[in-house]
Amino acid sequence: MTEEIDRRTTLAGLGAIGLTAAACGSAQVPPGGGRKLGYAIVGLGSYATRQIMPRFKDCRFSRLTALVSGTPSKLEQYGEEYGIPGRNRYSYANFDSIRSNPDVDIVYIILPNSMHAEYTVRAARAGKHVMCEKPMAVSSAECQQMIAACRQANRKLMIGYRSRFQPHNIEAIRLARSRAVGKPGLIESEHGFTIGDPTQWRLKRALSGGGSLMDIGIYSVQALRYMAGEEPVSVSSTEFTDRRDVRFRDCEDRIAFNFLFPSGLIGQGFSSYNSNHNHLRLSGDKGWIDLDPATSYGGQKMRVRIGSDEREVDPPAGPGANQFAAQLDHLSQCVLTNREPIVNGEEGLRDLRVMEAIYRSMKEGRTIRL
Amino acid sequence: MTEEIDRRTTLAGLGAIGLTAAACGSAQVPPGGGRKLGYAIVGLGSYATRQIMPRFKDCRFSRLTALVSGTPSKLEQYGEEYGIPGRNRYSYANFDSIRSNPDVDIVYIILPNSMHAEYTVRAARAGKHVMCEKPMAVSSAECQQMIAACRQANRKLMIGYRSRFQPHNIEAIRLARSRAVGKPGLIESEHGFTIGDPTQWRLKRALSGGGSLMDIGIYSVQALRYMAGEEPVSVSSTEFTDRRDVRFRDCEDRIAFNFLFPSGLIGQGFSSYNSNHNHLRLSGDKGWIDLDPATSYGGQKMRVRIGSDEREVDPPAGPGANQFAAQLDHLSQCVLTNREPIVNGEEGLRDLRVMEAIYRSMKEGRTIRL
Incomplete structure (x- = not known):
C-alpha cells in the first residue's frame, strides 16, 4: 500500500x-x-x-x-x-x-x-x-x-x-459518540405524515411492500440505529391500523416499535400515515439531544441539554449543508x-432485516430476537 | 339546590x-x-x-x-x-x-x-x-x-x-383540550431515574408491588391519560430488565408501553430505573407541546410549536405555583x-387498572383490551 x-x-x-x-x-x-x-x-x-x-x-x-x-x-x-x-x-x-x-x-x-x-x-x-x-x-x-x-x-x-449527509444529524451522531450527554439510555424517533389519496402506489402493497413503515417509518429505524451506533438484538412492535379506513385496506397505518441494543440502550420508534412527526431524541444520563424536524428536506433544528444548560445548536454549514x-x-x-x-447495500439490508422483524413481531405478537 | x-x-x-x-x-x-x-x-x-x-x-x-x-x-x-x-x-x-x-x-x-x-x-x-x-x-x-x-x-x-396542580401541566392540558396544536396524534411520556441502593423498599416487591412502573412510571401513565382526556381501550408493553443486575432480582427495570385511545390517539410511555427521564410531549397535526422536565418537584419547562412558531411558555404563577x-x-x-x-379514589383506580394491563401484556406478550 x-x-x-x-x-x-x-x-x-x-x-x-x-x-x-x-x-x-x-x-x-x-x-x-x-x-x-x-x-x-x-x-x-x-x-x-x-x-x-x-x-x-x-x-x-x-x-x-x-x-x-x-x-x-x-x-x-x-x-x-x-x-x-x-x-x-x-x-x-x-x-x-x-x-x-x-x-x-x-x-x-x-x-x-x-x-x-x-x-x-x-x-x-x-x-x-x-x-x-x-x-x-x-x-x-x-x-x-x-x-x-x-x-x-x-x-x-x-x-x-x-x-447521513445532513449537518444536524452528523453533529448529533458526533455528540452521541463523544458521550456529550453522558451514557445513552433511550433513543426515540417518530416519523409520520397524514397520507391523502387512497389510490397512490404507497398504499398498494404490491408496489410499496408495506405501509407507513416502508415509507416514512424507515427514517425512525435508521435514526435509532445511527444514533445508537450498534445493532438491535431484539425487536417488538404494536400495530395501530383502522382497517375500515379506505386508505388502509392493504397496508398498515401506525406502528410503535422498540429495539433493545447490546449495551442495554433502548430505542423507541413510531411510524404513522395518520399524524405528523419528524423527531429524534437521544436521552443520556447527563442530558439529551433533540432534533425537530430531524430528517426533513430542510429546516432542521437541534436542541441540546447538558445538565441544566439547554441551547439550540446550529452546526456550521460545510460541504454537507445541502x-x-x-x-x-x-x-x-x-x-x-x-x-x-x-x-452501502449492507446498510440497506440491515434496515430491511429490522423492518422484517418489526412486521413479524406485529403479526406474531411477540419479541423477535435478531 | x-x-x-x-x-x-x-x-x-x-x-x-x-x-x-x-x-x-x-x-x-x-x-x-x-x-x-x-x-x-x-x-x-x-x-x-x-x-x-x-x-x-x-x-x-x-x-x-x-x-x-x-x-x-x-x-x-x-x-x-x-x-x-x-x-x-x-x-x-x-x-x-x-x-x-x-x-x-x-x-x-x-x-x-x-x-x-x-x-x-x-x-x-x-x-x-x-x-x-x-x-x-x-x-x-x-x-x-x-x-x-x-x-x-x-x-x-x-x-x-x-x-395536576402544577401550572405548566395545567396549561398543557388546557392547550391540548383547546386543540391549540391541532388534532392530537401521539402523546409520549418517559419517566425514569437511576436507582441506587439495591436494599431499598422500592426494589422489594412485597412492599412496592412492582418495579419502576409502580414508582416513577406512574407519572408517564397519568400524563398520557390526562393529556389525552380519554381512557385507553388497549394496552401493549415490552419489558427490558437485566435479571443479572442485583437491583432487579425482584422487580422490573424498564418497560415501554403503548395505549390506544378511543379517538385513535396513541400514547407511548416509558418507565425506567436505569436512565433519567422526565418528559411529556403531545404531537398534534399543527404542532406540539413539550414539557421537560414535566413532573419534577420544580423547574418545569414547556415549549410549544404551532406551525413554524416555536417558543417557551411560562404560565403565570397563580395559587397553584406551589x-x-x-x-x-x-x-x-x-x-x-x-x-x-x-x-379521587376512582382516578387512582383507573391508573392501577392500566398498570395491571401493562404488567399483563408484558407477561403474556399480547395486547390487552380494557
Missing part, C-alpha cells in the same frame, strides 16, 4: 464528505480524472424531479446526464429543462441499452419500492454504479440479490440515506476513489 | 384551586368555618419530610397537626421542628386512636405502596379524610376496598397526583365545601 493510498484511507467514511476537489482531481484518481460523474435518474416522480434533480447544480463531482421514465411527456419536459439530449432519454423498455452510454456512470433508482431490486440488478448488469432510494427493497432476500449483483459486476451500491448534493457527491467520490459508500 | 350551592358547583374541579379564602370562610362552609384543616402525616420518609411537610407554610386551608411513624427518633425530631405536641405523635400501634383527635381532619398516607390500602381503610374507619400517595395501592382490588371504606365512612379520598401546597389545599377545600377531589 502506497503512502498516497494510505492518505486516502484516512479520508474515508464520513470524512470523505469533506474530500477536496483537488484530491479528486489528482493524477491517480480513476476513471476520468476531475470530470463530474454522470447520473441517470430512473423514475421521474416528485422526489426525483422536485428534490434530487434540482440539486445537481450544487454538486462538485456529479452531474445529471440521463433520464429514464415510462412517460414520454416527462422525458420531454425534464429533458428540455435539464438539457438532456434525446439519446440520453430512456424508456423502461430500452433501459438496458444504457450499458453502451459513456455519459452515464451511476444509475439512481427512484421507483416504487417493489421495483428497486429489478432495476438495481439491471443497472449493475449494464455496468453502472447504483444509487437506490430507501427502502432498499421490499425484502431482505431482494437486498441480498442486489448486493450480489453489484459485487459480481464490480460496481458500487449506495442507498439514498440523505440524513444534504442532497452531499449524498450525490458521496457516491461519485466513492467511485472516483474506489471507496465503499458509508451507506 | 340553593343558589349558594350552585355558585360553588361552578367553582368545582380544577377551578377549585382558585377558590378564595373568603368563599371558604363564609357562614355556610362546613365544618369549622375558616380554620385550616389539620393533616396527620403517616410515614416520615424523605418525600414526606423533604417535600410535603415544608410546604404547609404555603397553605391557606391546611396545616400540619400530627405525625405517625414507627421510629421514635423521627417523631421527636420532626415533632420538635414543626411544633407537634406529644399527644399528636403516633406510632403505628396506637394509630387508630387518632379517631378521637379533633386536631386531625385528614390523614396523608406516605408509606410504601403495599401499606396504602391498610392505612387508608384504618384512617377512614377512624373518621378521617384521606390523602394517599400514588400509586394508590398495589392492585385494583385494593383500590376498590379503599374507595368502599371511605364511602362507607362518608370521608373524602384523594390521591397525591401533584402534577404544586405541593395546592394539592394539600385542594383536599382541604373539597372537605370544607363537600366537593369530590379532581383526583
